[in-house]
Amino acid sequence: MVASRPGSHKSKELALRLLSALVLIPFALFVVATGGLVLAIACAIFAAIMGYEWARMTASPIMPATAVLAAACVFAAYFGDWSVSFIALLVSAGLIFLIHPSRINDRAVAAFGVFYSAGLPLGLFFLREGTWYGQAAALILMGTVWASDTGAYFAGRGFGGPPLAPKDSPSKTWSGAIGAMICSGLCGLIAAGLLDASRVSWLFAGFAISIVAQWGDLFESSLKRRYGVKDTSGFLPGHGGVMDRVDGLGMAAVFCAGTMALVAPLHGLLGLQAS
Structure with a gap:
């Protein structure tokens, strides 16, 4: 068996990155240029995925709740305004803190995960819809x-x-x-x-x-x-x-x-x- 060379692995990874970029960049430009509900849905999807990733990274046992609540905060911004979404963030983080079955430190990390996962997409949403x-x-x-x-x-x-x-x-x-x-x-x-x-x-x-x-x-x-x-x-x-x-x-x-x-x-x- 011939081992794969490091250079070939890097070339394959670069090709994957370029292919992903060719798909993601036009999609991102279309979503942001369109705005409104299209942007809200896209931001909510990204918030849910980021909530999942945060829970996965921190080994949180409440992965689905983190993802769902992060997405809900984005929709709160679309159907309300920045104050409604901020209240939704506080309530969601509080719920995660309360239902997390582990130590105080782990609860705080999980609660911050909602702010982080929803907050980044919300920043783009509010900038576009300002x-x-x-x-x-x-x-x-x-x-x-x-x-x-x-x-x-x-x-x-x-x-x-x-x-x-x-x-x-x-x-x-x-x-x-x-x-x-x-x-x-x-x-x-x-x-x-x-x-x-x-x-x-x-x-x-x-x-x-x-x-x-x-x-x-x-x-x-x-x-x-x-x-x-x-x-x-x-x-x-x-x-x-x-x-x-x-x-x-x-x-x-x-x-x-x-x-x-x-x-x-x-x-x-x-x-x-x-x-």
């Missing part, structure tokens, strides 16, 4: 995060250097982080040109999105290292789980939706003021 020009905001966010990921990958491979977080994610480097910010900043400048908005504001918005997205990625890496798992599931061939793919995007969406909601002058500076 009182500002949500379609443009959400699509630009997605492009900026994807550019950040791409810049991090190629800069990290090309330049190497010291690791960004040696304990939690030794493969990520400072050169990759800088490359990610440069690509995100360029996306910000492109967005400024398309929207005829402040270049300085969009440049810093691109930097901020990249930093938050990278932090989201590192946060999940630390969780997976703590629980001793490589991937949260195998739902996405070549990528692992849904949480593995949307951690950075979800954190950035929460950050952007919250910032847009709290800092109204940004709507005009970024050219996202609703007409």
Whole structure:
């Protein structure tokens, strides 16, 4: 028997990643561009899968309840508003804490899992459905995060250097982080040109999105290292789980939706003021 070479395994994994991306990117763009109920259903599905993955990663015995409640929080946002969804999050986390049959620490982890699993898709939903020009905001966010990921990958491979977080994610480097910010900043400048908005504001918005997205990625890496798992599931061939793919995007969406909601002058500076 001839053992498979490491290079062939990496090539196969890269091919799977590219194939998944060819399916997922058009789907994500269509869902976000459409918005409304289509977006709510997609976000609810992703929340349910992430709830399942969280329970799987943390070995929680109440996997179905976590998945169902995470999805329900998204629908609460669609049929109500942000306050209704926040109440739904609190109630769902409280229910998980009460019905979890283990220690206090495990209950708290399970309850936080609802916030995490539902909160990331909710960030994208509220950014898209906000009182500002949500379609443009959400699509630009997605492009900026994807550019950040791409810049991090190629800069990290090309330049190497010291690791960004040696304990939690030794493969990520400072050169990759800088490359990610440069690509995100360029996306910000492109967005400024398309929207005829402040270049300085969009440049810093691109930097901020990249930093938050990278932090989201590192946060999940630390969780997976703590629980001793490589991937949260195998739902996405070549990528692992849904949480593995949307951690950075979800954190950035929460950050952007919250910032847009709290800092109204940004709507005009970024050219996202609703007409």
